[in-house]
Amino acid sequence: MTLILMITISLTVTAGVLLLLSRDLFRTLVGLAVLGGAVNLVVFLAGRPGSLTPPLIPAGLDRLTAGAADPLPQALVLTAIVIGFALLCFALVLGAWISQREGHGAVDRLRRTEPAPQDPLKPPILED
Amino acid sequence: MLLLAPLLIPLFTALLTAVLPSRPRLRRGLSLAGVLLLVGAALALLAAVSQTGRLSVALGDWPLPYAIEFAADGLSAALVLVAALLGLTVLLYQIAIEPADREAPGLQPLFQGLLAAVMAVFLAADLFNLYVWFELLLMVTLGLLLLGGRPWHAEAAFKYFTLSMLGTLLMLAAVGLIYGATGQLNLGALAVASQAPAVAQGLTLFVVMLLLALLLKAGAFPLFAWLPASYHTLSLPLLALVGGLLTKVALYVLLRLTGQVFSTVPGFLYEALGWLAMLTLVTGVLGAAYHWDLRRILAFHIVSQIGYLLLGIALATPAGAAGTAFFLIHNILVKANLFLLAGLIWISAGHPDLRRIGGLYPARPWLALLFLINAFSLVGVPPSSGFWGKFLLVQEAFAQQRFLWGGLALGVGLLTLYSMSKIWLEGFWKPHPEPARLAEPQAQGGGGPWLAYAALGLSTLLVLALGLYPQPLIDWLRQATAGYWAGFGQA
Numbered sequence: 001m002t003l004i005l006m007i008t009i010s011l012t013v014t015a016g017v018l019l020l021l022s023r024d025l026f027r028t029l030v031g032l033a034v035l036g037g038a039v040n041l042v043v044f045l046a047g048r049p050g051s052l053t054p055p056l057i058p059a060g061l062d063r064l065t066a067g068a069a070d071p072l073p074q075a076l077v078l079t080a081i082v083i084g085f086a087l088l089c090f091a092l093v094l095g096a097w098i099s100q101r102e103g104h105g106a107v108d109r110l111r112r113t114e115p116a117p118q119d120p121l122k123p124p125i126l127e128d
Numbered sequence: 129m130l131l132l133a134p135l136l137i138p139l140f141t142a143l144l145t146a147v148l149p150s151r152p153r154l155r156r157g158l159s160l161a162g163v164l165l166l167v168g169a170a171l172a173l174l175a176a177v178s179q180t181g182r183l184s185v186a187l188g189d190w191p192l193p194y195a196i197e198f199a200a201d202g203l204s205a206a207l208v209l210v211a212a213l214l215g216l217t218v219l220l221y222q223i224a225i226e227p228a229d230r231e232a233p234g235l236q237p238l239f240q241g242l243l244a245a246v247m248a249v250f251l252a253a254d255l256f257n258l259y260v261w262f263e264l265l266l267m268v269t270l271g272l273l274l275l276g277g278r279p280w281h282a283e284a285a286f287k288y289f290t291l292s293m294l295g296t297l298l299m300l301a302a303v304g305l306i307y308g309a310t311g312q313l314n315l316g317a318l319a320v321a322s323q324a325p326a327v328a329q330g331l332t333l334f335v336v337m338l339l340l341a342l343l344l345k346a347g348a349f350p351l352f353a354w355l356p357a358s359y360h361t362l363s364l365p366l367l368a369l370v371g372g373l374l375t376k377v378a379l380y381v382l383l384r385l386t387g388q389v390f391s392t393v394p395g396f397l398y399e400a401l402g403w404l405a406m407l408t409l410v411t412g413v414l415g416a417a418y419h420w421d422l423r424r425i426l427a428f429h430i431v432s433q434i435g436y437l438l439l440g441i442a443l444a445t446p447a448g449a450a451g452t453a454f455f456l457i458h459n460i461l462v463k464a465n466l467f468l469l470a471g472l473i474w475i476s477a478g479h480p481d482l483r484r485i486g487g488l489y490p491a492r493p494w495l496a497l498l499f500l501i502n503a504f505s506l507v508g509v510p511p512s513s514g515f516w517g518k519f520l521l522v523q524e525a526f527a528q529q530r531f532l533w534g535g536l537a538l539g540v541g542l543l544t545l546y547s548m549s550k551i552w553l554e555g556f557w558k559p560h561p562e563p564a565r566l567a568e569p570q571a572q573g574g575g576g577p578w579l580a581y582a583a584l585g586l587s588t589l590l591v592l593a594l595g596l597y598p599q600p601l602i603d604w605l606r607q608a609t610a611g612y613w614a615g616f617g618q619a
Contacts, residue, residue, distance in 0.1 A: 020294075025286075032293050039301045046308025072313075073304065076256055080300055083263045090270065091289055098282050112280040113287065113357050123419055125481045126360070 001050045005041060012038035025098065025105035029091050036084045040077050047073025130176055131183045131200055133169035134208050134247045137162055138215075142240035152228040159236040160223070163216045166243065170209040177205040184253065193317040199253040202608025203453055206601075207250050207380060210457050214372055214464050215243045217587045221468055222365040224579035225475065232275045235366075241268040242369060249377050255303050255313045258381060262299065262345065266292050269374060272366050273358060284358035291354035295344035302338035309334060319389045328392050335390045336397065342385070345378035348438060349407040352431045356415065359430075360423035364471030367423065371430055372464030376456055379437045383456075386441055387449050387612030395444075395616075402442035406536050409435030413543040420482045422470040422555075425547055426463070429506065432540060433459050439537060440521050443528055444616055449609035451520030454602060458505070458513040461591050465502045468584050469495070473555055475577070478565035482551065487560035494581065496556050498588050503548040505591050508541050513594035516602070 016038055019031025051069040058065060099105040115124045141162030145155045176183055177200055186195035200208070219239070222231075245264040252258045266289075273285040307313055309331050310321040322331055344351040359371055386393070412432025416425045437459070440452025470480065476492050477485035489496045501512075508514035518541065525534035560566040594601065 028290060032290065032297070035294075035297055039297045039304075042301045043304030043307075046304045048308070073307065076304065076307070079256075079260065083260070087263075087267065087289075087293065090267075091286075091293075094274075094282060094286055094289070098279075098286055101279050101282070110283050110286070112283045113361060122483075123421070123424075125483065126421055126424075 002045065005045045005049070009038050009041045009045065012041065023107050025095050025107055025110075028107060029088070029095050032091070033084075033088050036080075036088070040080055040084070043073055043080065044077050047076075049073075129185075130169070130172055131185045131198055131251065134166060134173060134212065135198070135244060135251060137166045137169055138240040138244035138247065142237045142244060145240060146234075146237035149233045152231055152233075155233075155236050156223060156228050156231070159240060160219060162240060163212070163219050163243075166247075167209075167212045167216055170205075170212040173200055174205045174209050177202060193312060193314045195314075196257055197253040197314055197316070198251045200251055202604055203380075203384075204250045206453075206457060206604065206608070207460075208247055210460050211243065211246050211250070211373060213587070213590070214369065214460060215239075217464065217468070217583045218365045218369045220583035221368075221471070221580045224577055224583070225365070225471070234271060234275055238268050238271045238275070239366070239369065242272065242373070246373050246377055249381060253315045255306065255315065255318065257313075259296075259299055259303050262378075263296060265374065265377065266296060269370060272362060272370060275366075276361065276363065281361050284361040288354050288358040291344065291351070295341045295351075298337055298344070299341035302334050302341060305334040306331065306338065315384075315389050319391070322390055322392055331390070332393055332397075335385075335393050338385065339382065339397070339401075342378050342382045343404070345375070346382060346438075347375045347378075347408075347431050347434050348404055349411050349431075349435075352408070352412070352434075355431060356424060356427045359427040360421065364423075364467065364474065368464040368467035368471070371427065371467050372460045375430060375434055376437075376460050379434065379441075379452075380456060382438075383441055383449060383452055383612075386444070387609065391613050391616045398442045398444045401438060402530070402533055405435045405438035405442050406533060407435075408432070408438060409536060409540045413540050413547070416547045417543060417550075420554075422473060422480045422482065422551065423467075425551065426466055426470060429466075429544065429547065430463060432544065433463065433506075435540070436518065436521060436537060439525065439533060442533075443521075443524050443530070444613050445524060445528070446606070446609050446612050447524045447527070448521070449612040450602065450606045451517065451524055453605040453609055454520055454598070455517035457601070457605075458517045458591070458594060461587060461594070462502055462505045462514065465498075465584060465587050465591065466506060468580070468587075469499050469502060472577070472580060472584070473499075476566070477555065477560065478562070482554035484561060485555055485566075486558035487556075487563065487566050489556040491560075491566055498581075498584055499552070499556070501588050501592060503552065505595060507545045507548055511595050513591050513598065515595065516598040520602070 012034060016031050016035030019027045019034060047070045051067055053065060053068045055064060055068045055071045117124050141159060144158050148155045182201045184197055184199040186192050186197050188195050245261050245268055248261040252261055270285050270289055273288060274281055310318055310327055312318045312321045322328060347355040362370055409432055412428050416428035419425045436455055437452050440448040472495055474480045477488055479485050505512040505514045508518040522534040522537050
C-alpha cells in the first residue's frame with residue numbers, strides 16, 4: 001500500500017512539475033491541479049494508511065484498540081480537496097477570461113503588468 | 129469569546145456587507161461600524177492579555193492537543209490592534225476618496241474578509257488551521273486584485289495565483305508530513321513533540337519545506353516575483369492594506385514557528401536565512417531604485433523591508449525576535465501610510481509616475497509634511513520608529529559578531545534614502561510638467577479628501593509617537609518574545 005502510494009506520488013509530482021513549467025496558461029493551471037492531487041496523497045500517506053480497524057472506541061473500553069486508523073489526515077485531505085477544488089474552478093475561469101481577451105494562452109506574452117521598456121535606462125510609464 | 133471577537137467581527141461584517149449589493153451607503157456604514165467594533169475588541173484583548181499574559185480558547189469541547197486552539201499572547205495582541213487600526217485608516221481613506229455609489233459592490237466584503245483572515249492568522253494556534261487561513265487570505269486577495277476588472281488586473285491575479293498556490297501546496301505538504309512525523313498539529317504540543325531527539329532529525333526537512341512556503345508568501349529573495357508583478361494594479365487604499373499586511377502576516381508566522389515551535393532546527397538553517405535576508409534587502413532596494421512609478425517603488429521597498437524582518441529571525445535570539453517584532457509593527461504602519469500618501473500624490477498631481485508629476489511642495493504643504501515624516505521613518509533617521517527598529521536589529525547583529533549582516537542592513541538604509549529623496553525631488557520640488565493638472569484639484573467625492581488627510585494624520589501621529597517614545601512598546605515586545613529560541617543552542 002505504502003509503496004504503491006509512493007510510486008503514484010512521485011509520478012504525479014513529476015507530471016505536475018512538467019505541466020507547471022510549460023509556457024501555456026492552461027497547462028500551468030492543470031499542472032497546479034495535478035500537483036495539488038499529489039500533495040493530498042502526501043498528507044494521506046503521512047497519516048499511516050493501511051489500517052482497516054475503524055477509529056471507534058468499542059463498547060466497555062475507554063480508548064481505541066491498537067492499530068486503529070487515524071481519522072485526522074483524512075479530515076485534513078477532505079478540507080484541502082474542497083479548498084483546492086474551489087481555487088481550481090476560479091483559476092480556470094480566470095485563465096479562460098485572460099486567453100479569450102488576449103487571443104492567446106502564452107504565459108510569457110502576458111506583459112500588461114510589466115511592459116518591456118523602450119528606454120534602456122528608465123522603465124516604461126504605466127497607464128493607470 | 130473576547131479572544132475570538134477580532135476574528136468573528138470582520139467575518140460577520142463581511143457576510144452582512146456581501147448580502148447588500150444594492151445599498152452602497154448602508155454597506156459602507158456597516159463596514160465602518162464593524163471596523164470600529166474591531167478596534168474596540170482589539171483594545172479589550174490587549175488589556176486582557178496585559179493582565180493574564182496569554183489567553184487561549186479550545187474549540188469543540190475537546191481536550192487540548194486535539195481541539196482547534198486559538199491563543200493570544202503579547203505579540204499577537206499587539207499585532208491585532210495594529211491591523212485593526214490600519215483597517216480603520218484605510219476604510220476612512222476609501223470613504224473620503226471614492227463616492228459610495230461608484231464603489232465596487234465586492235469591495236467592502238473583501239476588505240472585511242482580508243481583515244478576518246489576517247486576525248485569524250494572528251490568533252490561530254494550530255498548524256492546519258493556519259494553512260486554512262492562509263488559503264482564505266489568498267482567495268480574498270485574488271478577489272481584491274480582480275475588483276478593477278481590467279485586463280491587467282486579471283493578469284496580475286493570474287501571476288499572484290500561480291506562485292502563491294505553489295507556496296500553499298508546499299505548506300500543505302509540510303503540514304501533513306509534520307503531522308506524520310510528530311502526530312501533533314497544535315503549536316504548543318508540536319513545540320514539545322519536536323524536542324524529542326528521535327523526531328528532531330527527521331523533522332528538519334519538513335520544517336524547511338514549511339519555511340520555504342512561508343518565505344514565498346513573505347516575498348523573500350528569490351521567491352518574490354509575484355509581488356512587484358501584481359501589487360501595483362490594486363487601487364490605492366486597498367494597496368495600502370494588502371501591502372501593509374499580506375507579507376507581514378507570513379513573517380509573523382515565520383517568527384512564531386521558528387522561535388517558539390521548531391526551535392531545535394540546526395543552526396545552518398539560520399545561517400542560510402541570514403544570507404537570504406541580505407539578498408532580499410539588496411535586491412528589493414535596487415529594484416526600487418530602478419522604478420519611477422510610486423506604486424512600484426513602494427512595492428519593491430516591501431521586499432527590501434522583509435530582509436530586515438528576516439535578519440531578526442536569522443539571529444535566533446530573544447533580542448533579535450524583539451527587534452523583528454518592533455520592526456513588524458513599525459513597518460505595517462509606515463508602509464501603509466506611504467501607500468496612502470502615494471494615493472494622495474496621485475490624486476493631487478494627476479499621475480503615479482514621478483516623471484509626469486511635480487510641484488507638490490508649494491501646492492500641498494501638508495501632504496509634503498506627512499510624506500517627510502513617514503519617509504524618514506522608513507529610512508530610519510533618528511528619532512523615528514524605523515530608527516529604533518533598525519537599531520534593535522543591528523545592535524543584536526553586532527553583538528553576535530555578524531558585522532557584514534549589520535553593515536549591509538545599515539547600507540541598505542542609505543539606498544532607501546535615495547529612493548525617498550527621488551520621490552521628494554521629483555514629486556515635491558521639481559515644477560509640475562503640466563501645471564494645469566496640478567492647479568485644478570481632481571473631483572473628490574464621499575466625505576471629501578479632508579477625511580483622508582485626517583486619517584493619515586492620525587496614523588502618522590502614531591508613527592511619530594512610536595519614534596519619540598518607543599520604550600513601552602519595546603518592553604512589551606521583549607516580554608512577549610522572552611521565551612523565543614529557549615531550546616536553541618548558540619551555533
